[in-house]
Amino acid sequence: MPPHTIPEGVPIVGWDIGGANTKGARIETVFRTVSAPLEMPREFPSLVPTLRRLARELGGDPAVHAVTMTAELSQAFRTKREGVGFVLDAMAEAFPSQTVRVYGFGGFRDPAEARAMPLEVGAANWHAAARFVGRHTRDCILVDIGTTTTDIIPIVSGEPATAGRTDPERLMSGELVYTGALRTPVECVAAAVPLGGKLCPLAPESFALIGDAYLRLGLLDARDYSVATPDGRPRTREYAGERLARAVCADREMLDDEAVDAIARALAEAQAARVAAGIELMRIRHPALTVAVVTGLGDFIAANAAQRSGFEVVRLAERIGEAARTAPAAAVAWLLANTLTPV
Amino acid sequence: MPPHTIPEGVPIVGWDIGGANTKGARIETVFRTVSAPLEMPREFPSLVPTLRRLARELGGDPAVHAVTMTAELSQAFRTKREGVGFVLDAMAEAFPSQTVRVYGFGGFRDPAEARAMPLEVGAANWHAAARFVGRHTRDCILVDIGTTTTDIIPIVSGEPATAGRTDPERLMSGELVYTGALRTPVECVAAAVPLGGKLCPLAPESFALIGDAYLRLGLLDARDYSVATPDGRPRTREYAGERLARAVCADREMLDDEAVDAIARALAEAQAARVAAGIELMRIRHPALTVAVVTGLGDFIAANAAQRSGFEVVRLAERIGEAARTAPAAAVAWLLANTLTPV
Numbered sequence: 001m002p003p004h005t006i007p008e009g010v011p012i013v014g015w016d017i018g019g020a021n022t023k024g025a026r027i028e029t030v031f032r033t034v035s036a037p038l039e040m041p042r043e044f045p046s047l048v049p050t051l052r053r054l055a056r057e058l059g060g061d062p063a064v065h066a067v068t069m070t071a072e073l074s075q076a077f078r079t080k081r082e083g084v085g086f087v088l089d090a091m092a093e094a095f096p097s098q099t100v101r102v103y104g105f106g107g108f109r110d111p112a113e114a115r116a117m118p119l120e121v122g123a124a125n126w127h128a129a130a131r132f133v134g135r136h137t138r139d140c141i142l143v144d145i146g147t148t149t150t151d152i153i154p155i156v157s158g159e160p161a162t163a164g165r166t167d168p169e170r171l172m173s174g175e176l177v178y179t180g181a182l183r184t185p186v187e188c189v190a191a192a193v194p195l196g197g198k199l200c201p202l203a204p205e206s207f208a209l210i211g212d213a214y215l216r217l218g219l220l221d222a223r224d225y226s227v228a229t230p231d232g233r234p235r236t237r238e239y240a241g242e243r244l245a246r247a248v249c250a251d252r253e254m255l256d257d258e259a260v261d262a263i264a265r266a267l268a269e270a271q272a273a274r275v276a277a278g279i280e281l282m283r284i285r286h287p288a289l290t291v292a293v294v295t296g297l298g299d300f301i302a303a304n305a306a307q308r309s310g311f312e313v314v315r316l317a318e319r320i321g322e323a324a325r326t327a328p329a330a331a332v333a334w335l336l337a338n339t340l341t342p343v
Numbered sequence: 344m345p346p347h348t349i350p351e352g353v354p355i356v357g358w359d360i361g362g363a364n365t366k367g368a369r370i371e372t373v374f375r376t377v378s379a380p381l382e383m384p385r386e387f388p389s390l391v392p393t394l395r396r397l398a399r400e401l402g403g404d405p406a407v408h409a410v411t412m413t414a415e416l417s418q419a420f421r422t423k424r425e426g427v428g429f430v431l432d433a434m435a436e437a438f439p440s441q442t443v444r445v446y447g448f449g450g451f452r453d454p455a456e457a458r459a460m461p462l463e464v465g466a467a468n469w470h471a472a473a474r475f476v477g478r479h480t481r482d483c484i485l486v487d488i489g490t491t492t493t494d495i496i497p498i499v500s501g502e503p504a505t506a507g508r509t510d511p512e513r514l515m516s517g518e519l520v521y522t523g524a525l526r527t528p529v530e531c532v533a534a535a536v537p538l539g540g541k542l543c544p545l546a547p548e549s550f551a552l553i554g555d556a557y558l559r560l561g562l563l564d565a566r567d568y569s570v571a572t573p574d575g576r577p578r579t580r581e582y583a584g585e586r587l588a589r590a591v592c593a594d595r596e597m598l599d600d601e602a603v604d605a606i607a608r609a610l611a612e613a614q615a616a617r618v619a620a621g622i623e624l625m626r627i628r629h630p631a632l633t634v635a636v637v638t639g640l641g642d643f644i645a646a647n648a649a650q651r652s653g654f655e656v657v658r659l660a661e662r663i664g665e666a667a668r669t670a671p672a673a674a675v676a677w678l679l680a681n682t683l684t685p686v
Contacts (some may be wrong), residue, residue, distance in 0.1 A: 075550055075574035078585060079594045119597075148548075167592030171544045178546045178592075188530055188547035201514045203521045204531035205491075206549070207418055231418035242421060249510030249521075251422045254462075 010099075013058055014066045014333030015051070016125050016326060017087050019074040020148055020183060020227060022050055023326035026058040027333040031323035034058055037226040047087070051094035065095055066332035068103040068125040072118060073167065080118040088115055103128045103332045105165060108339065123167050125328035126151040126176070130160035132331030133293050135338075137314065140291040141282050143306060144327055145275065145298030147211075147226065148180035152278045154286045155293075161286065174281045179274060181220065181298025182211035183227055186247050189213075190270035193248065193263045195255075200248045206230050208243035213267040215240040216260065224297060240264075268301075276305035283309060295324045356401055357409045357676030358394070359468050359669060360430050362417040363491055363526060363570060365393055366669035369401040370676040374666035377401055380569040390430070394437035408438055409675035411446040411468040415461060416510065423461040431458055446471045446675045448508060451682065466510050468671035469494040469519070473503035475674030476636050478681075480657065483634040484625050486649060487670055488618065488641030490554075490569065491523035495621045497629045498636075504629065517624045522617055524563065524641025525554035526570055529590050532556075533613035536591065536606045538598075543591045549573050551586035553614060556607040558583040567640060583607075611644075619648035626652060638667040 016023040025033045034054040055063070072083025088111045091100050102114035104121040114121040126144065133142050134155045142153040152175055154161045163173035170176035179189060186193075187202035189210050194200075207230055214220035215235060222235040231246075233239045241260040242252050248263065283289065292306035295316035303313045317324035324330075359366040368376045377397040398406070415426025431454045434443050445457035447464040457464040469487065476485050477498045485496040495518055497504045506516035513519035522532060529536075530545035532553050537543070550573055557563035558578060565578040574589075576582045584603040585595050591606065626632065635649035638659035646656045660667035667673075 073589070073592055075548075075586070075589060078576075079596050081594075081596060123592075166597070168538060168543050168597070171546075171592060172538065172541045176592075178544060178548075184547055195511055195515065198515045200511050201521060203514075204527055205418075205521075233421075243418070246416070246418060249416055249466075249514060249519075251424075253422050253424060254509070254511070 011059065011061070011063045012066055012333045012337050013055060013063045014329040014331065014336070015068070015091070016329035016332070017047075017067065017069040017071045018125075018148075019071045022047070022054065023329040024051075024054045024058055025323050025326055025330035025333050026063065027330070027337050031320060031330050031333070032058050033323050033326045033330065035226075035326055047090040048094045051090060055095070062098055063095075064099045064101065064336065065091060066101050066103060066108065066336035067091055068128050068328050068332045069121070070123050070125055072122040080122045081115075084118040084122050085115050101336055103335070108336055119166055124165075125332075126153060126170075127160055127162075127165075128331040128335055129153075129295075129327045130155050130162075131158075132327070132334050133295075133316065134158035134160070136319065137291060137293055139289055140293050140314070141279060141286070141289050141306070141311065143275070143279060143292055143294045143299075143302035145181050145294075145296040145302050147182040147297055148178075148184065150177040150179055150275060150278065150298070150302075151175065152177060152275075152282055154282050154289060156286065156289075163285075174278055177274065177278045179271060180210070181214065181296070181301060182209060182225065184210045184271075186210055186213065186244070186267050189267050189274070193266040195248055195250075195259065195263070202247050203249050205247075207246040208240070210267060210271060212240040212243045213264040216244060216264040217268060219268070219300060220297075272301055272305050272308075275301055276308050279305055279309050279311070283311075295327045297325060299324070354402070354404070354406045355409055355676045355680050356398060356406045357672040357674065357679070358411070358434070359672035359675070360390075360410065360412040360414045361468075361489075361491075362414045365390070365397065366672040367394075367397045367401055368666050368669050368673035368676050369406065370673070370680050374663060374673050374676070375401050376666050376669045376673065378569075378669055390433040391437045394433060398438070405441055406438075407442045407444065407679065408434060409444050409446060409451065409679040410434055411471050411671050411675045412464070413466050413468055415465040423465045424458075427461045427465050428458050444679055446678070451679055462509055467508075468675075469496060469513075470503055470505075470508075471674040471678055472496075472638075472670045473498050473505075474501075475670070475677050476638075476659065477501035477503070479662065480634060480636055482632055483636050483657070484622060484629070484632050484649070484654065486618070486622060486635055486637045486642075486645035488524050488637075488639040488645050490525040490640055491521075491527065493520040493522055493618060493621065493641070493645075494518065495520060495618075495625055497625050497632060499629065499632075506628075517621055520617065520621045522614060523553070524557065524639070524644060525552060525568065527553045527614075529553055529556065529587070529610050532610050532617070536609040538591055538593075538602065538606070545590050546592050548590075550589040551583070553610060555583040555586045556610040559587060559604065559607040560611060562611070562643060563640075615644055615648050615651075618644055619651050622648055622652050622654070626654075638670045640668060642667070 077083035101108040192199040292311035294302035420426035444451040535542040635654035637645035
């Protein structure tokens with residue numbers, strides 16, 4: 001179905017379907033956005049009703065849907081091909097009489113075409129976000145820190161100037177840093193943290209998430225802690241502290257508040273240093289870039305790291321508001337809106 | 344209750360109650376052992392029936408029970424005190440008319456006493472194993488690699504010569520290395536693995552366990568893969584390969600067998616190097632020690648690492664057979680049997 005068959009004036013809803021969250025953004029003159037946590041392996045059957053509910057929240061009238069996804073990496077699927085097919089089946093079932101377009105590196109595809117090209121349409125959400133940002137800021141580094149991952153994308157003359165496309169290529173090029181502001185287990189952020197004047201290794205048990213450190217430090221709002229806590233207990237400073245104490249195999253009878261706060265600070269510092277190293281790597285590749293556009297749940301981490309490296313920091317949230325939290329969903333809606341030729 | 348009130352001739356069952364496995368060993372003239380996976384946060388209510396079933400498997404007649412535990416660290420409990428209490432409640436409910444003794448650093452305690460001293464009886468299982476081994480091999484390094492953790496314990500003149508007692512102290516002293524032969528997520532074993540001639544960082548998503556690497560390499564039997572697989576799929580070479588491919592955000596359509604095997608080998612190598620570094624640290628502290636006693640599910644890893652460091656390797660399994668897999672359970676049974684004064 002060529003782009004010109006999309007009816008004029010119909011709103012476009014962009015979707016970014018991940019393994020842990022499903023995000024939507026509807027474009028008219030301003031963005032409206034929605035988001036729902038939906039953990040792929042366990043809550044799979046609920047993708048269709050989740051999409052329908054989120055679409056209603058965005059204004060339930062018929063729409064054109066632009067989709068990007070990372071959910072295909074979920075261990076619910078044996079292959080990315082299977083995952084891409086599942087997501088597109090869900091889109092078709094949720095919106096049977098509406099138009100669906102799938103973002104790929106080479107442009108939007110119809111679902112039948114997309115299904116056969118899992119590496120073209122899977123994990124392309126960062127590319128859409130980069131092209132969207134590149135329309136306004138032609139030369140910059142985009143740093144998007146979500147719940148789970150960090151994208152560090154050089155944008156040159158409005159287009160992503162990247163060294164890899166697939167997830168493994170991007171991990172190796174440093175453009176995908178698999179660390180996020182919420183879901184990353186603390187033991188994957190730092191090998192050890194200060195304890196009683198020494199360094200204590202962390203237990204690889206997912207006893208605490210990096211979100212617990214930011215919650216403890218007042219940098220993350222409990223409402224943004226959108227996944228289950230590791231111990232199933234509340235999203236509060238106190239309970240976050242218990243989880244952090246357990247990460248060094250201790251408990252709150254063994255550690256006082258100051259010891260727990262020191263662990264939280266060390267984790268935040270370690271993650272900032274890791275993001276800063278990633279930004280520094282891109283600066284070495286693209287020494288002419290001086291602006292960093294930061295976005296995502298962890299934009300405060302990105303801003304801090306980029307400032308240290310001497311970049312001028314622009315928060316995407318200042319330009320597009322809440323939609324910055326769901327930048328790829330907003331991006332695919334915007335990009336599709338701007339590729340349409342009215343009938 | 345002083346030791347001499349324990350009736351003569353009654354068999355002693357030793358228990359090592361962990362957060363992921365419950366192990367028992369009954370001592371008469373030879374050990375009989377049993378083990379059951381039981382993941383604390385999710386399967387808690389089943390501890391009592393599990394204990395009863397395992398006791399029946401060990402020969403159902405009345406016994407004296409010697410207990411050691413690490414389950415108190417589980418996130419099912421807010422504090423170690425709560426965890427110790429829960430385990431002792433379960434012992435009392437499972438064996439109401441039988442005698443229970445709890446291993447502590449200062450010797451066996453009755454349950455009421457043990458309850459008030461969580462740091463005395465919690466996570467003391469390594470100490471019992473070391474004292475047991477020390478009765479036969481007076482000077483050695485004990486390397487016990489279980490499903491989840493590694494204990495590296497210098498034994499001098501028959502007693503553990505350690506620098507720490509609590510879990511955090513032992514993490515900091517290097518005597519507890521939080522890496523095991525099965526449950527450790529691969530991203531906590533190595534930061535990156537070879538892929539297409541480069542190094543690819545691993546996704547911290549618990550997509551694969553180190554057990555998948557050993558299963559893939561034929562070093563771990565599927566029957567010993569006693570926990571659920573991360574993706575819920577079978578414990579086979581093929582599916583282990585899919586899980587390892589996902590750990591670099593790839594799938595089996597993107598990677599061939601050789602690429603997957605290279606990932607598995609690199610992970611095994613990284614873990615061996617880590618254990619070897621831990622052994623080397625103890626050798627620096629105790630240069631006179633020349634023998635390493637290796638045990639646990641990962642004794643093959645320990646043997647390899649100790650040999651590299653020039654130690655003479657003794658497999659505990661050669662001395663006590665299958666009981667070496669559950670060394671702390673065997674140890675508490677043996678130690679209690681040997682502290683009893685017949686009436």
